[in-house]
Amino acid sequence: MTDMITIKNLTKIYRRGSEEIRAVDNLSFSVRAGEIVSITGPSGSGKTTLVNILGCLDNPTGGELSLQGREIFKDGLTLSEKELTLIRRQYFGYVFQKFFLLPTLTVLENITLPFVFGAGTNTDQTYIRELMTLLGIDKRANHLPSELSGGEMQRVAIARALATKPQVLIADEPTGNLDSKRTAEIKSLLSELNKRQNLTIILVTHDPDFARIADTVLEISDGRILSQK
Amino acid sequence: MNLLSLAYKNLQRRKLRSAFTIAGIALSAWVLVTLLGFNKGYEKSLNRDIDNMGFQIVLTAKGCPYEAATLMLKGGTGLRYMPEKLVEEVASAPEVAATTPMLMHAEFDPYKGENGGTVVYLGVDGETYPQMKAYFEFASGQWFSAPEAKEIVLGYEAAELEQREIGDMMLLPGSEEEFLVTGILKRTGTQDDGMIFMPLRTVQNVFNKQNLLTMLGIRLKQGIDSSAFEEKLYQLPDVQVVSMAQVKNTIISLVKSARVIVLSIAAIAFLIAVFGVLNTVLMSVFERYQEIGILKSIGALPKQIFAMIWIETILLCSGGCVAGIVFSYAFAGISEKLIRFFLPFAPNGELIFLSPDLILSAFAAITLTGMLGGILPALRAAHIRPLDAIRSEV
Ligand SMILES: Nc1ncnc2c1ncn2[C@@H]1O[C@H](COP(=O)(O)OP(=O)(O)OP(=O)(O)O)[C@@H](O)[C@H]1O
Ligand SMILES: [Mg+2]
Numbered sequence: 001m002t003d004m005i006t007i008k009n010l011t012k013i014y015r016r017g018s019e020e021i022r023a024v025d026n027l028s029f030s031v032r033a034g035e036i037v038s039i040t041g042p043s044g045s046g047k048t049t050l051v052n053i054l055g056c057l058d059n060p061t062g063g064e065l066s067l068q069g070r071e072i073f074k075d076g077l078t079l080s081e082k083e084l085t086l087i088r089r090q091y092f093g094y095v096f097q098k099f100f101l102l103p104t105l106t107v108l109e110n111i112t113l114p115f116v117f118g119a120g121t122n123t124d125q126t127y128i129r130e131l132m133t134l135l136g137i138d139k140r141a142n143h144l145p146s147e148l149s150g151g152e153m154q155r156v157a158i159a160r161a162l163a164t165k166p167q168v169l170i171a172d173e174p175t176g177n178l179d180s181k182r183t184a185e186i187k188s189l190l191s192e193l194n195k196r197q198n199l200t201i202i203l204v205t206h207d208p209d210f211a212r213i214a215d216t217v218l219e220i221s222d223g224r225i226l227s228q229k
Numbered sequence: 230m231n232l233l234s235l236a237y238k239n240l241q242r243r244k245l246r247s248a249f250t251i252a253g254i255a256l257s258a259w260v261l262v263t264l265l266g267f268n269k270g271y272e273k274s275l276n277r278d279i280d281n282m283g284f285q286i287v288l289t290a291k292g293c294p295y296e297a298a299t300l301m302l303k304g305g306t307g308l309r310y311m312p313e314k315l316v317e318e319v320a321s322a323p324e325v326a327a328t329t330p331m332l333m334h335a336e337f338d339p340y341k342g343e344n345g346g347t348v349v350y351l352g353v354d355g356e357t358y359p360q361m362k363a364y365f366e367f368a369s370g371q372w373f374s375a376p377e378a379k380e381i382v383l384g385y386e387a388a389e390l391e392q393r394e395i396g397d398m399m400l401l402p403g404s405e406e407e408f409l410v411t412g413i414l415k416r417t418g419t420q421d422d423g424m425i426f427m428p429l430r431t432v433q434n435v436f437n438k439q440n441l442l443t444m445l446g447i448r449l450k451q452g453i454d455s456s457a458f459e460e461k462l463y464q465l466p467d468v469q470v471v472s473m474a475q476v477k478n479t480i481i482s483l484v485k486s487a488r489v490i491v492l493s494i495a496a497i498a499f500l501i502a503v504f505g506v507l508n509t510v511l512m513s514v515f516e517r518y519q520e521i522g523i524l525k526s527i528g529a530l531p532k533q534i535f536a537m538i539w540i541e542t543i544l545l546c547s548g549g550c551v552a553g554i555v556f557s558y559a560f561a562g563i564s565e566k567l568i569r570f571f572l573p574f575a576p577n578g579e580l581i582f583l584s585p586d587l588i589l590s591a592f593a594a595i596t597l598t599g600m601l602g603g604i605l606p607a608l609r610a611a612h613i614r615p616l617d618a619i620r621s622e623v
Contacts, residue, residue, distance in 0.1 A: 057615050089528035096619055100523040104238040109230055116230050117529040
């Protein structure tokens with residue numbers, strides 16, 4: 001398997017006055033294409049900071065990051081906001097703990113929102129339908145988010161993240177707001193998407209169950225890797 | 230779906246707030262369009278009033294030109310007189326096609342209105358005056374039977390006000406005699422509608438102004454240079470030459486100063502409305518901080534977010550503007566009454582003239598200002614980072 005994302009000596013330092021917080025501390029590893037990486041660790045250990053940088057949503061303070069061999073960050077240098085946007089469009093889909101659906105748009109409109117901004121090549125209607133069926137929200141296409149359950153909203157958010165056929169899905173505690181039954185559903189869904197589309201998934205979770213579907217489990221603490229399985 | 234429909238849907242989220250913002254713009258657009266329309270209509274109506282006078286030059290006794298100007302169109306107090314023998318002198322000039330002598334007389338009528346008011350009589354020459362006012366038509370009756378007849382002809386509105394018909398006898402304020410109504414004019418849409426006409430000699434005799442005139446209307450022959458002839462008239466002793474062009478300028482300059490104030494008020498109202506839009510859009514940007522961050526994370530470029538917010542501003546402004554223009558048309562009658570109430574002198578006819586180019590320029594002005602104002606919130610939104618959404622705890 002080829003490397004999707006490679007990081008080397010990646011560091012993120014937050015400064016609050018004279019205080020320095022090393023949220024990510026000199027990390028190096030690779031994520032291979034089609035791999036599911038699960039990141040766990042205590043609160044404040046730097047999980048969100050790490051995946052935001054991996055997903056090119058945030059800049060590291062130091063170190064390197066390359067995407068399929070292309071250098072994105074190196075020694076504090078980075079690409080322009082526009083170039084980063086184009087890279088995000090091309091490679092990534094994001095799912096967060098909160099769903100961030102637009103309340104005035106229907107389910108289908110929310111899912112196809114990335115196309116409004118020109119992300120993805122064009123709207124592949126059959127693929128969108130397939131995706132919605134797979135996620136069990138095909139009957140909800142014309143509903144507003146306010147008419148959905150939490151689990152359904154998160155599945156819509158996942159569909160939106162995948163609508164443009166990204167190669168990497170970044171999911172930061174996607175089941176944090178869901179009960180155990182919904183969590184199990186999302187888990188098997190992600191596993192299914194990974195197998196079908198060879199989707200690379202980088203997942204932050206507190207749920208040890210997710211470790212079962214992961215190829216690699218990274219446990220981090222204070223910005224460092226505690227264990228890697 | 231595209232950016233436009235997305236922007237439209239965003240506005241629908243806070244329907245009441247959007248509606249109020251649009252109403253603000255609509256109100257100021259209404260004021261602006263109405264005042265601009267007034268700008269045009271007033272001058273137009275004034276021109277028409279003046280063209281309908283039938284003569285280009287009026288000779289009056291020396292006095293204040295402003296007084297003369299209003300006097301000619303409305304009638305007033307503090308009248309000055311000139312000798313009647315002047316008529317021959319002027320009429321014999323080769324430039325003159327026709328003249329008509331007039332004597333205006335004003336009387337206070339304690340029974341007019343609530344607190345009494347001034348009644349104005351115009352003594353005219355039964356021979357020459359009707360020729361000058363060839364467009365006069367009688368609703369009933371005719372001009373006077375003799376130069377010294379105790380008869381009156383009423384303008385359309387005067388007849389309506391006095392509730393008189395042909396054959397009625399009228400006791401006029403300031404006299405002890407009764408006068409016979411011999412004619413009622415059709416509506417002309419000019420000041421003449423409110424006039425009470427009497428034979429010149431009769432006015433002179435009844436009000437003791439023998440051999441005196443207040444005005445002499447002069448019509449020039451075709452192709453005569455009016456200003457050159459005016460110079461010539463000034464050679465006459467103690468007269469004032471009032472040309473219609475001059476009257477118009479005097480009145481317009483009077484109105485212009487009022488207009489500047491009114492237009493500044495309109496401009497301020499308009500600016501307040503634009504700030505209202507700015508405030509609304511800026512607020513909605515702050516409210517949607519996270520959401521805009523998410524749009525960024527799913528691939529929106531800064532310029533696309535800029536466009537989206539800008540379109541929202543433009544939609545609010547142009548929507549309000551269209552509503553305001555509709556108001557202007559719908560309530561033109563009411564606005565006209567209001568303006569007439571506040572204006573010292575208003576010509577007859579349409580005061581507010583709404584033309585397509587005026588509407589278009591008002592629309593452009595408001596929308597362009599909105600676009601300019603919309604740049605700030607749009608820039609703010611464009612610079613929101615995806616991270617701002619994910620990190621903020623709201
Ligand atoms: N914008 C910021 N400015 C300063 N410090 C920050 C900022 N963002 C995060 N931090 C700090 O960096 C550290 C790592 O935060 P991070 O959000 O990555 O942790 P996490 O592992 O995702 O925690 P949780 O499980 O609670 O989500 C924390 O100490 C946090 O306080
Ligand atoms: Mg976190």
